[in-house]
Amino acid sequence: MKKYTYYKKYKNSNKLKFKYLIFVIILLIIIFLIFDSNNKNKLNISLSNLESFKISSQNIIKLEDIANKYNLIFYEMLAYYAIENNFFDDKELNIDDIEKEFIINYKNIKSKYKKKDIEPYINIVKNLIEDIKVFPIPSGYEKDYVYSDSYGAERNYGGKREHKGTDIMDRENIEGRIPVVSMTDGIVENIGWNEKGGYRIGIKSKTGNYYYYAHLDSFEENMQKGTKVLAGDKLGYMGSTGYSKVEGTKGKFPVHLHIGIELETTLTNNEIWINPYPFLTIIENKNINENKIN
């Protein structure tokens, strides 16, 4: 009898020890998880850095080549690359450096960030890459235009402000000469005169991004609010309209197309007009390559 009680006690105390051990293990796991998630990189990116998206086009094009070579998702890679560089890289890398520094460490880089932190940025890049299917100037006019990254440059009409877009200039400076086509599928949300943009057209894509084409000389017939457009559909012709409350005013600056892109994003409730330049160069490069194949 005595022996039995002892055994029972022994058994009970072992059970207790076992429970205690499980409790300690669970606690350790929780502590580890908390520590690990705190260790993950908190994204400390200012919205103005995101907006100005100063990643060199040459590097982006190299990234795309590498993504294809390693069968990686280009938009995801570009988002991680941009974040790693705080949306600003002014040095042109050679392809070996990108492979050495970025691809080799890609898994580690990805594991540094929490999914919920990184996701809005990946979505921004993904939506832009998916939306923009063609360059806004159709093929055949490659020698007629020129553009550079002028995002953030000073503008004075309507008060001192920053240029929140890309200007594609007509080399010959002739109104109504170069056609403008929609870069994306979408629905015409705004069309007509506005003071700064002149004759402008704004198209909302299904991702919610808004694509703005300003200073047009004329609109394509039948374009109106609510019209469904496909990427490549003609919107009108390049001009120099705007900078006046008087409809039809033109010639206050050289003939060009102003492209603006307002993002749909969960990052902020304020308007974000992202720099279109890198995305224009990506699509221009792609369209030129496609035309070479065809």
Ligand SMILES: [Zn+2]
């Ligand atoms: Zn502009």
